[in-house]
Amino acid sequence: MPMTSGMVMPQATSTGVQQQPQASASPTMQGMQMQMGSGQSMSGMMTHTIVYHDEASSKEGLVVNMNAKPVPYKVGSPVAFNFFVNQKPGNIPVPVTDLQVNHQKLMHVIGIRSDMNEFFHVHPTISPDDTAVMTIDHTFAKPGRYKIWSDIMKDNIGHVFSHPEISVQGDGPTENKQVSLDRVVLADGYQVTLKADATIVKNKLAIISFDLHTAAGGLVEIESYLGVPMHLTIIKDDWKQFIHAHPGMMMQMLTPTPAPAPRTSWFNSLIQAAYAHDVTMANGSIPILDFYLNFPETGLYRAFVQFRPKGSTLPPDEAITAAFWIEVKDKAPFPIPQWGFLLMVSIVSMLILSWAVKKYLKVKPEDVSFVRERSER
Numbered sequence: 001m002p003m004t005s006g007m008v009m010p011q012a013t014s015t016g017v018q019q020q021p022q023a024s025a026s027p028t029m030q031g032m033q034m035q036m037g038s039g040q041s042m043s044g045m046m047t048h049t050i051v052y053h054d055e056a057s058s059k060e061g062l063v064v065n066m067n068a069k070p071v072p073y074k075v076g077s078p079v080a081f082n083f084f085v086n087q088k089p090g091n092i093p094v095p096v097t098d099l100q101v102n103h104q105k106l107m108h109v110i111g112i113r114s115d116m117n118e119f120f121h122v123h124p125t126i127s128p129d130d131t132a133v134m135t136i137d138h139t140f141a142k143p144g145r146y147k148i149w150s151d152i153m154k155d156n157i158g159h160v161f162s163h164p165e166i167s168v169q170g171d172g173p174t175e176n177k178q179v180s181l182d183r184v185v186l187a188d189g190y191q192v193t194l195k196a197d198a199t200i201v202k203n204k205l206a207i208i209s210f211d212l213h214t215a216a217g218g219l220v221e222i223e224s225y226l227g228v229p230m231h232l233t234i235i236k237d238d239w240k241q242f243i244h245a246h247p248g249m250m251m252q253m254l255t256p257t258p259a260p261a262p263r264t265s266w267f268n269s270l271i272q273a274a275y276a277h278d279v280t281m282a283n284g285s286i287p288i289l290d291f292y293l294n295f296p297e298t299g300l301y302r303a304f305v306q307f308r309p310k311g312s313t314l315p316p317d318e319a320i321t322a323a324f325w326i327e328v329k330d331k332a333p334f335p336i337p338q339w340g341f342l343l344m345v346s347i348v349s350m351l352i353l354s355w356a357v358k359k360y361l362k363v364k365p366e367d368v369s370f371v372r373e374r375s376e377r
């Protein structure tokens with residue numbers, strides 16, 4: 001299985017939505033190998049470009065147009081999503097067999113509700129009626145506004161399309177946004193811990209990894225999910241930053257040695273690269289996966305990490321999803337060295353002490369004369 005590396009270019013849309021663009025230059029990958037669950041060894045790689053498009057403003061080139069019915073969309077009843085792959089102008093159908101299988105699928109679709117809950121990651125299949133259409137039924141469990149992205153690959157170029165938001169009707173609240181910056185979450189009985197610096201700063205390399213344990217604290221082995229140990233999707237809460245870190249992206253930095261130093265050319269992308277080490281799932285050691293991320297804007301992001309515990313009884317394409325909130329700040333907190341802290345404590349103590357002395361230890365003139373009298377006596 002070839003690994004891919006993200007050589008990603010800025011999109012050319014005019015709306016500015018979904019600026020997700022990226023840099024070039026992948027680190028050297030010589031001599032890297034990885035044992036996958038199946039025992040196959042992975043080495044070598046190819047480079048591909050990812051282009052981000054906004055469906056509504058895409059008037060030329062390869063476009064995926066999303067169509068969903070029946071309208072109105074309702075909670076609890078399946079919505080049939082069609083993704084029409086075509087060439088613009090002219091809407092010339094592109095047979096989906098012209099697409100490349102990317103991470104075991106011809107198309108990946110990610111959706112999220114406006115409150116950043118209700119995440120889904122699904123894989124449409126070729127429509128029996130139209131060779132240029134990928135189709136999938138999705139049943140929404142909760143009403144609200146949803147945003148959907150599709151992800152395809154053609155001619156070694158990855159394309160991510162941001163589709164217009166849709167509204168799903170039904171009973172119950174349409175939003176339930178609860179931001180918690182907890183770094184330990186429970187997902188289907190597994191304890192997932194996000195490990196990162198206390199403060200994540202924009203445009204500064206952030207190294208993030210996830211630790212898996214059972215709820216009781218036991219170790220968890222994972223098996224390959226769509227070809228890699230973990231998938232990471234990160235979406236900003238305004239839907240303007242999106243990355244679907246698929247195996248290629250995740251593994252582009254895969255190396256058994258420490259990560260290469262970040263290059264300046266990697267900046268301006270949410271995730272320039274991801275990096276994993278100690279991934280020897282076949283022999284049972286615990287995978288540790290480091291993602292090397294660069295958040296381009298301050299604000300709140302939601303990270304969805306997906307994995308399959310070894311021996312999982314989930315259907316083959318499904319995984320457990322753990323969701324985290326990540327706050328990205330403009331600046332790191334000002335670091336006060338320990339001696340500086342002690343100096344401040346000393347100065348403050350001295351001020352308090354001198355104030356107390358002035359207030360309570362006043363020497364009155366009569367006391368002075370009394371003392372004088374006594375001494376003169």
Ligand SMILES: [Cu+2]
Nearest residue numbers: 105108109121
């Ligand atoms: Cu997928």
